[in-house]
Amino acid sequence: MPPSPHDSPAESPRVLFVTPECAPLVKTGGLGDVSAALPAALHAQGIDVRMLLPGYPAVMAAYPSAPEIARITVLGHALSLREAKLESGVPLYILDNARLYDRGGGPYQADDGHDWDDNALRFGVLSRAAALLGSDASPLEWRPDVVHANDWPTGLAPVYLRFTSGKRAASLITIHNLAFQGVFERARFDGLELPSDSLGVDGIEFYGRYSFLKGALVYAEAINTVSPTYAKEIQTEELGFGLEGLLRHRSANLYGVLNGIDTALWNPATDTLIPQRYGPLTLEKKLTNKLAFKQRMGLGGSNDVPLFAMVSRLTHQKGIDLLAEAAERIVSMPAQLAIVGTGDKALVEKLQAMQARLAGKMSLFIGFDESLAHLLEAGADAFLMPSRFEPCGMNQMYSQRYGTPPVANATGGLVDTIVDDDAAGLGGGRPT
Numbered sequence: 001m002p003p004s005p006h007d008s009p010a011e012s013p014r015v016l017f018v019t020p021e022c023a024p025l026v027k028t029g030g031l032g033d034v035s036a037a038l039p040a041a042l043h044a045q046g047i048d049v050r051m052l053l054p055g056y057p058a059v060m061a062a063y064p065s066a067p068e069i070a071r072i073t074v075l076g077h078a079l080s081l082r083e084a085k086l087e088s089g090v091p092l093y094i095l096d097n098a099r100l101y102d103r104g105g106g107p108y109q110a111d112d113g114h115d116w117d118d119n120a121l122r123f124g125v126l127s128r129a130a131a132l133l134g135s136d137a138s139p140l141e142w143r144p145d146v147v148h149a150n151d152w153p154t155g156l157a158p159v160y161l162r163f164t165s166g167k168r169a170a171s172l173i174t175i176h177n178l179a180f181q182g183v184f185e186r187a188r189f190d191g192l193e194l195p196s197d198s199l200g201v202d203g204i205e206f207y208g209r210y211s212f213l214k215g216a217l218v219y220a221e222a223i224n225t226v227s228p229t230y231a232k233e234i235q236t237e238e239l240g241f242g243l244e245g246l247l248r249h250r251s252a253n254l255y256g257v258l259n260g261i262d263t264a265l266w267n268p269a270t271d272t273l274i275p276q277r278y279g280p281l282t283l284e285k286k287l288t289n290k291l292a293f294k295q296r297m298g299l300g301g302s303n304d305v306p307l308f309a310m311v312s313r314l315t316h317q318k319g320i321d322l323l324a325e326a327a328e329r330i331v332s333m334p335a336q337l338a339i340v341g342t343g344d345k346a347l348v349e350k351l352q353a354m355q356a357r358l359a360g361k362m363s364l365f366i367g368f369d370e371s372l373a374h375l376l377e378a379g380a381d382a383f384l385m386p387s388r389f390e391p392c393g394m395n396q397m398y399s400q401r402y403g404t405p406p407v408a409n410a411t412g413g414l415v416d417t418i419v420d421d422d423a424a425g426l427g428g429g430r431p432t
Helices: 030-044 057-062 119-133 157-162 212-219 228-233 244-249 283-297 320-331 345-357 370-379 395-401 412-417
Strands: 014-018 048-054 068-074 077-085 091-096 146-150 170-175 209-211 222-225 254-256 307-314 336-343 362-366 382-385 406-408 420-422 425-429
Touching: 014 030, 014 119, 030 048, 030 146, 048 119, 057 091, 068 119, 077 119, 091 119, 119 146, 119 157, 119 212, 146 157, 157 170, 157 212, 170 212, 209 212, 212 244, 222 228, 228 254, 228 412, 283 307, 283 336, 283 370, 307 320, 307 345, 307 370, 307 395, 320 336, 320 345, 336 345, 336 370, 345 362, 370 395, 382 395, 395 406, 395 412
Parallel strands: 014 048, 014 146, 048 091, 146 170, 170 222, 222 254, 307 336, 307 382, 336 362, 382 406
Antiparallel strands: 068 077, 077 091, 420 425
């Protein structure tokens, strides 16, 4: 462990939380939610945590007057470091470079769904900037004890830190989804100024290519993933995605820390995004939300018919193909089905074909809308999660908070967060 910038061990640790997403500014999945909720929770406990986030258009629009506090040059690119504050009170450092981050589409992809060609550079710069702020070379007076990296886009931060001379922060990498590893051809790494000692098979090389995430798993002082069960699963061939051997090798430094949710934001008793607020003793009021959700989704029919719903990335991992195959059987129960999300083009087209066949019984919204996500949780009768694997999942926790029982596959964090019912009552079984 590198020496701490602090002289007093009694001081609360200083943490630089570096992430490619933070809800509601930019979000593609659970990482965005966790990046908002975890630093806020740490901040509330008195931890000096600050966030580093790329200056995407939505971020710059939210903080148009954020003052510049430093100018840095990273991997040959001049950047402005701006300072703002999230609604939670967490200080925010914005990495501002229009050429790298001022683009349409999402954080990783253009509007056509294709990855940006220069993602290795864009997130290499983010990682290198995080390492700079965690070192003696930082232009800021504030220095972190820990640089907390999140998923592959920040995965090179622990690599840069490990090869930094002088005082430096320790590094932690959180794996939110091991399936996304930031793997690129060797040529994409030519301008990233990585030390030659990090480029071999014992470093970032990954079956002839190079992986951001593997670099983090090799060089970070600590590794965690977002549920205890997933921490075990990723050490197996089935869910290790080629990194299971390395993860077993580093098992003494690998921890499963269960995600939590923002219980103030996701609270049906105070939620301003739903038409009817309610609590555990007034569940009958959910009906008003069900009517509003059905209207929003274009579903008519009897309100006594169960409404199964999900909001998700529409991918193979999430079991969307399984849901499409089961759709006709679900609506024949009888029941209704509502799906919200974006994802793989082939799966989206498959769902659209099913919707055309099951008009009035199945509804589909392609896109993401935060208010619709809240209304879905408040208005559905049950939430579907047929995931093939699930590092943690957030919606099963939102659903239980909203009195909307999740129906889930027994995998990853779903095992750790759902108590299965049985004939004897809440018997502590596994989700089915």
